[in-house]
Amino acid sequence: SQQGEEDPQALSIQEGENATMNCSYKTSINNLQWYRQNSGRGLVHLILIRSNEREKHSGRLRVTLDTSKKSSSLLITASRAADTASYFCATCQGGSEKLVFGKGTKLTVNP
Amino acid sequence: DVKVTQSSRYLVKRTGEKVFLECVQDMDHENMFWYRQDPGLGLRLIYFSYDVKMKEKGDIPEGYSVSREKKERFSLILESASTNQTSMYLCASSIQAANIRISNEKLFFGSGTQLSVL
Numbered sequence: 001s002q003q004g005e006e007d008p009q010a011l012s013i014q015e016g017e018n019a020t021m022n023c024s025y026k027t028s029i030n031n032l033q034w035y036r037q038n039s040g041r042g043l044v045h046l047i048l049i050r051s052n053e054r055e056k057h058s059g060r061l062r063v064t065l066d067t068s069k070k071s072s073s074l075l076i077t078a079s080r081a082a083d084t085a086s087y088f089c090a091t092c093q094g095g096s097e098k099l100v101f102g103k104g105t106k107l108t109v110n111p
Numbered sequence: 112d113v114k115v116t117q118s119s120r121y122l123v124k125r126t127g128e129k130v131f132l133e134c135v136q137d138m139d140h141e142n143m144f145w146y147r148q149d150p151g152l153g154l155r156l157i158y159f160s161y162d163v164k165m166k167e168k169g170d171i172p173e174g175y176s177v178s179r180e181k182k183e184r185f186s187l188i189l190e191s192a193s194t195n196q197t198s199m200y201l202c203a204s205s206i207q208a209a210n211i212r213i214s215n216e217k218l219f220f221g222s223g224t225q226l227s228v229l
């Protein structure tokens with residue numbers, strides 16, 4: 001059962017531009033998390049935003065959460081070629097014990 | 112630095128073989144997870160464990176079993192490997208918050224095992 005769904009599936013931008021990825025989900029959540037995966041490797045946790053938070057920052061990352069729309073966005077500012085990776089949102093429904101991942105957005109940052 | 116180690120980066124097995132995928136974490140985490148990742152399907156949870164000798168089924172447990180004899184080690188077992196189990200397998204761990212079985216805290220992932228079943 002897929003909870004989070006990322007949009008777009010793929011995104012290609014130039015170095016220095018901002019990248020925005022969106023995640024929609026279906027039911028109430030405890031928190032929403034964003035992860036990054038370099039090609040063929042494990043996932044790395046980027047940021048966690050709780051259901052009572054609306055915005056969170058970490059370096060060049062900005063995450064927003066709109067629980068009324070059941071959506072979140074991840075903004076990467078001033079992108080670099082090294083940001084090229086797949087980005088996943090993951091959610092845990094209220095009352096559930098499982099962290100469910102979306103299918104990811106593949107970001108390509110061209111030098 | 113925290114570490115989740117998967118025993119093999121690449122593995123090639125034949126149909127019908129019994130396959131063991133090993134995962135070890137050095138963070139004293141209570142929770143451990145096994146996911147598989149396939150193109151177009153994202154990550155899907157196979158099994159998870161919130162304590163030694165405890166296990167719970169995820170979304171796709173069929174054809175798999177797990178073992179957690181020690182806190183730091185969580186093994187995924189394919190009793191009789193089939194070609195549709197060719198996939199990237201990812202192990203992860205997390206701390207467990209007080210008073211809930213699974214904390215929903217961030218996961219730490221291993222580098223993955225690319226398994227090919229021929």
